[in-house]
Amino acid sequence: MNFVAPLWLAAAGLVGAGVVIAHLFRSTVPPQDVLPTVSFIPESTPLTVMRSRRVSDWLMLVLRLTVVALLGLALAGAHLERRAPSNIVLVDASRAVGSMPEVVDSALNAEFPGGKFVVFDSAARIATADEVRALTRSNVRGSLSAALVVAHRLVGHARDMDRTQLVIVSPTVREEVDSAVDPLIDLWTGTLKTVRVAAARPPAAGSWEIRTSGDDPIAAALAGAPNRRVGGGVHVVRSAATAADSQWAAAGGALVVWPTNGGGLTRRAVADSQGGIATGRDVVVAQFAREFQPGPGTALVRWADGEPAATERMLGSGCVRDVAIPVDDAGDVALRESFRGIARSLLSPCGDVVNFEPVTVPSPQWQHFGETAPLRTVPRAPVDTGKLPLLLALVAALVLGVEQLLRRRVGAVT
Amino acid sequence: MLRSSAAASLVPYAELLDSLNGLTWPSQVRVRGGDPGSHRSNRLGRSPEFTEYRAYRPGDDLRRLDWKLLGRTDRLFLRIADDHAALRTSIVVDASASMRFPVEGYGKWEHACAIALGLTSVAISDGDAVGISVATAAGERAIPPRRRRDVLHDIAELFQSVKTGGEAALTGVVERLATSPRLVVITDFLGESERALGALRVAAAAGAEVFAVHVVAEAELDPPQRAFMASDPERPEFRRAMSEASRATYLEQFATWRERVAGELHAMNGNYRLTSTSEPVRDVVRRVVLGAAGAAA
Numbered sequence: 001m002n003f004v005a006p007l008w009l010a011a012a013g014l015v016g017a018g019v020v021i022a023h024l025f026r027s028t029v030p031p032q033d034v035l036p037t038v039s040f041i042p043e044s045t046p047l048t049v050m051r052s053r054r055v056s057d058w059l060m061l062v063l064r065l066t067v068v069a070l071l072g073l074a075l076a077g078a079h080l081e082r083r084a085p086s087n088i089v090l091v092d093a094s095r096a097v098g099s100m101p102e103v104v105d106s107a108l109n110a111e112f113p114g115g116k117f118v119v120f121d122s123a124a125r126i127a128t129a130d131e132v133r134a135l136t137r138s139n140v141r142g143s144l145s146a147a148l149v150v151a152h153r154l155v156g157h158a159r160d161m162d163r164t165q166l167v168i169v170s171p172t173v174r175e176e177v178d179s180a181v182d183p184l185i186d187l188w189t190g191t192l193k194t195v196r197v198a199a200a201r202p203p204a205a206g207s208w209e210i211r212t213s214g215d216d217p218i219a220a221a222l223a224g225a226p227n228r229r230v231g232g233g234v235h236v237v238r239s240a241a242t243a244a245d246s247q248w249a250a251a252g253g254a255l256v257v258w259p260t261n262g263g264g265l266t267r268r269a270v271a272d273s274q275g276g277i278a279t280g281r282d283v284v285v286a287q288f289a290r291e292f293q294p295g296p297g298t299a300l301v302r303w304a305d306g307e308p309a310a311t312e313r314m315l316g317s318g319c320v321r322d323v324a325i326p327v328d329d330a331g332d333v334a335l336r337e338s339f340r341g342i343a344r345s346l347l348s349p350c351g352d353v354v355n356f357e358p359v360t361v362p363s364p365q366w367q368h369f370g371e372t373a374p375l376r377t378v379p380r381a382p383v384d385t386g387k388l389p390l391l392l393a394l395v396a397a398l399v400l401g402v403e404q405l406l407r408r409r410v411g412a413v414t
Numbered sequence: 415m416l417r418s419s420a421a422a423s424l425v426p427y428a429e430l431l432d433s434l435n436g437l438t439w440p441s442q443v444r445v446r447g448g449d450p451g452s453h454r455s456n457r458l459g460r461s462p463e464f465t466e467y468r469a470y471r472p473g474d475d476l477r478r479l480d481w482k483l484l485g486r487t488d489r490l491f492l493r494i495a496d497d498h499a500a501l502r503t504s505i506v507v508d509a510s511a512s513m514r515f516p517v518e519g520y521g522k523w524e525h526a527c528a529i530a531l532g533l534t535s536v537a538i539s540d541g542d543a544v545g546i547s548v549a550t551a552a553g554e555r556a557i558p559p560r561r562r563r564d565v566l567h568d569i570a571e572l573f574q575s576v577k578t579g580g581e582a583a584l585t586g587v588v589e590r591l592a593t594s595p596r597l598v599v600i601t602d603f604l605g606e607s608e609r610a611l612g613a614l615r616v617a618a619a620a621g622a623e624v625f626a627v628h629v630v631a632e633a634e635l636d637p638p639q640r641a642f643m644a645s646d647p648e649r650p651e652f653r654r655a656m657s658e659a660s661r662a663t664y665l666e667q668f669a670t671w672r673e674r675v676a677g678e679l680h681a682m683n684g685n686y687r688l689t690s691t692s693e694p695v696r697d698v699v700r701r702v703v704l705g706a707a708g709a710a711a
Contacts, residue, residue: 035644036512041654
């Protein structure tokens with residue numbers, strides 16, 4: 001058991017000693033009697049105090065010492081400390097993994113007695129060694145931050161967190177790293193080690209086609225994209241989608257609805273303008289009029305204020321992507337490389353945009369990838385004592401109630 | 415014929431009543447005319463008991479002229495004779511919780527009841543109508559004024575049926591009887607002494623003969639020497655510790671208060687008699703009525 005403020009224990013000890021001393025002085029109230037003329041008696045202290053060598057009223061003494069001890073423990077912030085695991089191995093099982101046996105072998109070699117496995121893809125969970133051995137690769141995007149959160153929960157606020165080694169077995173590609181990864185790694189006070197495994201080969205870009213009329217800026221933006229051919233797996237339509245389009249998408253195609261005049265999209269209650277759009281990879285800084293909003297679904301592109309500008313929703317075996325980004329025919333926005341990157345990302349097959357590009361150094365912490373990072377001095381988080389002090393205080397109140405009850409029953413102040 | 419239960423209720427007082435035979439309780443002043451009785455009336459009547467002659471003044475009743483004297487002396491004199499009237503007496507007994515002290519045995523309540531019966535007996539012997547009012551916490555219990563002697567039995571039964579306790583509405587009863595020609599209050603004056611004295615002051619101002627019999631217990635005058643926590647029977651939550659140190663102050667304050675109550679009664683021309691439970695009731699009654707006789711003389 002540990003304490004946040006041990007000084008309170010010393011204070012409780014002093015009070016307890018005082019209680020014991022008080023029990024060596026027996027003070028009693030004289031016997032009661034009726035006297036109608038009591039109002040003529042001057043006010044005075046009714047107690048008669050006698051000193052004794054023996055402790056009076058053992059039961060009351062024990063109860064009072066119990067109350068003092070419980071309150072002392074509660075005020076001292078007593079809490080039971082959890083022991084952190086010796087190491088935590090984060091095992092990547094997302095679609096970014098090139099060879100799952102390699103990942104499993106690396107993970108099993110990294111773990112040592114007292115360690116824990118955290119398997120993650122888009123979500124993370126604690127796993128046993130047997131479960132790790134039986135792992136198969138999933139087809140969803142990995143989330144390293146989800147795994148780091150589980151790792152932090154495993155160590156909690158254990159005082160020996162410094163001794164816990166964090167091992168990341170992952171190809172650590174860009175799509176797995178979000179903005180929460182950096183702060184989560186900064187909070188880790190133990191050692192950090194990464195075992196980089198081979199990443200999966202990115203899926204080959206599918207064939208695509210665009211249905212438009214006249215000179216269209218989106219057609220210009222996509223002009224350099226490979227595999228353009230009629231009957232491709234991705235259809236970009238610059239008008240409202242027809243029933244035939246939806247039927248085609250439900251059969252397994254990826255339908256990108258990017259109407260020139262917002263046809264088929266929901267008009268916003270208030271039209272405004274935004275200073276840019278962004279994906280996880282590309283950012284376009286330009287003024288866009290925002291009159292429409294895409295349908296519900298996974299955000300693929302976001303406005304500068306965070307609202308989705310393009311979404312993807314599943315439809316049958318395929319998907320439909322609503323794009324509410326207006327492009328001015330007269331400007332050169334569509335020809336910028338960043339905009340072309342965003343436009344090409346929308347040509348991916350259904351199921352999110354795949355980005356298996358290895359992570360470049362997003363924070364100083366990652367500079368130590370491939371080796372054991374040194375211990376860092378990170379301010380310790382406040383100790384979470386849990387509910388134990390509150391529980392102790394409640395028990396103290398309960399015992400105090402019993403003491404009061406007994407005192408009234410006895411009818412004498414001792 | 416008296417009912418057997420009624421007769422039995424007087425048995426404890428038989429010796430007292432015997433000892434009071436022949437005692438009279440004259441009025442201190444001439445009473446207002448009314449039923450014939452033993453007290454000198456403020457009316458000059460035509461009774462055979464001659465008192466004096468007085469020279470005729472215009473306006474006097476010619477029927478009261480002494481014609482024989484007129485014939486002998488040729489002067490006009492009125493023959494004056496005293497009239498006698500009865501004096502209605504109201505006795506108020508306090509039945510508050512403080513009167514039930516000492517709790518066991520003969521206490522202030524029993525003492526007050528015996529005094530009330532003794533005074534009733536003397537007053538009835540004088541031919542006066544006597545009414546009893548007992549002020550209890552539940553209200554007033556009363557027997558209206560009667561001149562018959564068997565009212566003693568009713569009063570004794572009333573006392574037996576009364577249960578003391580709580581805070582009695584003594585002041586209200588005294589205020590209601592303020593117009594009574596003779597008003598006797600038997601109480602310990604605890605609880606609401608100021609208001610009770612105020613009501614007695616009103617009665618005295620209205621012309622009543624006011625008698626206050628202040629009953630105290632021997633244990634109040636001389637509390638036990640040991641230390642104890644005293645509580646008020648009317649307010650049990652009111653408690654104070656009696657000890658050697660506080661005892662002297664208590665005695666002093668209690669005596670001062672009694673003197674103040676006596677002074678208040680004397681100031682309103684009332685009669686104040688302090689009695690403790692150790693004093694024989696016969697002596698208390700004698701002091702009350704003879705004191706009045708002395709004043710009348």
